[in-house]
């Protein structure tokens with residue numbers, strides 16, 4: 001059996017759900033469709049998204065303002081359609097979950113509530129390799145409260161010669177001056193899956209609030225935010241959640257913070273739905289994550305999130321994770337003989353779908369261009385030397401993995 005027929009027979013035995021997605025045509029190579037490994041950056045479009053978005057769009061044409069109540073999916077309570085599946089995806093209660101805004105906006109809204117610095121406790125812990133938006137967000141929050149970001153933001157670095165953070169080293173940094181721990185559940189660059197329950201517990205023991213940026217974790221790995229006692233979390237929906245560029249983001253606020261007097265920024269969607277249209281000057285926020293909403297939701301942005309979450313709800317993140325572990329291990333095995341260093345942890349319990357490769361002899365951007373136009377393989381480059389490949393269990397195949405490894409061997413060889 002050739003390596004290619006082996007990949008094809010693995011696909012026959014362990015198929016995903018590629019048929020539910022629109023896979024772009026390849027711009028090079030021997031196959032009509034791309035081998036898509038950039039779902040950790042922007043997920044592919046579910047085929048159902050177009051028709052369901054058009055239904056929502058046509059309700060506007062047919063009903064005008066009456067669509068708020070009379071559309072098949074009425075706009076006023078539309079966001080509630082997303083709450084159940086989103087909460088199940090991240091291991092939360094529906095009351096702890098809401099879909100709204102973009103990720104960084106949500107991180108700011110949550111920090112308004114959860115970053116309450118005092119002179120003796122004002123520091124924020126992030127990863128040194130945090131996604132820049134998170135770094136800018138926490139630095140601007142610190143400055144907003146009148147502190148010096150150089151002093152107040154603690155950046156966690158791996159040990160010299162290592163690429164991942166060790167949980168024990170993270171825990172050791174959580175001193176009595178830390179107000180907030182805000183880490184990526186899966187690091188965007190290295191693909192490292194953090195030990196969320198252990199770090200959350202350690203943060204609480206140190207007296208800190210613990211929040212998670214789950215941009216690369218939601219839809220990638222199973223989560224149990226409620227049981228792990230996470231204070232708050234936020235995630236975008238355009239990566240593993242396949243809701244389209246700039247797709248709306250999710251928010252989790254733990255039950256024990258709901259209905260409390262935590263400060264929040266409010267707008268008319270922060271008040272309870274039942275009395276919203278009494279138009280009173282003071283709000284009556286519900287004891288749910290809905291209280292963190294500010295504006296009325298953009299229905300045509302919510303529509304793709306709803307379609308996508310239904311797919312996750314039907315299949316189940318646990319089932320997807322099992323295929324993900326098998327698929328990623330297969331890609332890892334194929335890459336083992338190539339002149340590349342995989343910087344993602346080798347332990348499947350410490351990573352999701354993504355493998356990050358450190359490349360030498362060529363810039364990562366040049367490598368990704370050659371893969372795209374020479375072989376129809378779509379990978380994501382982080383200059384100067386990291387190439388990220390994410391076999392996504394919903395739509396990636398073993399044959400895609402074989403194509404990526406074969407293309408890399410030719411380009412690097």
Ligand SMILES: Cc1ncc(COP(=O)(O)O)c(C=O)c1O
Pocket residue numbers: 102103104105131133134184188213215216236246
């Ligand atoms: C880990 C992480 N945080 C934050 C962001 C920024 O997201 P947004 O532009 O939706 O605010 C991204 C975007 O890729 C990300 O990967």
